[in-house]
Amino acid sequence: MSAIAFDQVSLRFPGAARPAVNSCTFQVEAGELVVILGPSGCGKTTLLKMVNRLYEPTQGSIFLSGSNIQKLKAFKLRRQIGYVIQQSGLFPHMTVAENVAVVPKLLDWSRSKTQMRVDELLQLVALPPQEYRDRYPSQLSGGQQQRVGVARALAGDPQVILMDEPFGAIDAITRTALQNEILRLQSQLQKTILFVSHDVDEALRLADRILIMQAGQVVQFDTPFNLLTQPDSDFIRNLLGTDDIVRQLSLLRVGNAMSDLPEAFYLDNQPQLSAQASLREALSLILKSGADQVAVIERDRPVGVVSLARIQAAVRR
Ligand SMILES: Nc1ncnc2c1ncn2[C@@H]1O[C@H](COP(=O)(O)OP(=O)(O)O)[C@@H](O)[C@H]1O
């Protein structure tokens, strides 16, 4: 059963000439990080807001772990779904701790349980609680505010998190740091994440799979590696800018581009990389070590291999 499933979902706003989201069908598996990518106005935000019922589809159905979300009360549904938006949406008159505690409060957690959870979450997003707990949002940088926004979204331990261009207003360097943070959190917590972006580099770096939208429709839904090597259309080729190969190799994670482990695989003297490392690092390791492949390691165990031939396939398209 998929974590999230869209079945022929459309939304036409009143008076609009055409649907903002047009007959979208796709499934997201539990623990996947899916980036919804497409130009401004293509329907990304509209699609996302239907998942937590801020908007209702005019046609079709959406399922969360197999249940039609129409059958759930909207306020209950929203407690099961974390939501992070661009301007963090923090309450300015509440401290960091109070902002993070919004959902635990709704869930009627005890004071001590809430406090422990808040500190744990601030720790998790790399904001030492002693230092940040009692600050107000205006006393934080933009990047720190987004970290608090992420902590708040995680507070009720939701299985699904929706993120709408959460780092869109953040400078490039902080943005990369926050993206790495999301990858770290994701490998630690295994949430299902729908992440809206119009930034191709961000999508290639973060996504397990990228759902590409054009004028309200899903035009291709695949791994970054497959999208780059087998784009379905010129629109996608242009969107991804498939000729800057060095850049792409440095954005693609080996965990997303690896092949299955061969039978009877022995780590022995093989060069190794973590699943989060880039294909560019894999290439340089292969060239340096003289091996013809690197083993990809996740939680101390080999999970796949990336061969020179595989990297060449990405380069020679
Ligand atoms: N509340 C709304 N009422 C009417 N039209 C809307 C509303 N929200 C978005 N739209 C329209 O729907 C289309 C998709 O918008 P949106 O989902 O915000 O795109 P994106 O997030 O990809 O930039 C746009 O044409 C936009 O003008």
Ligand SMILES: [Mg+2]
């Ligand atoms: Mg948007």
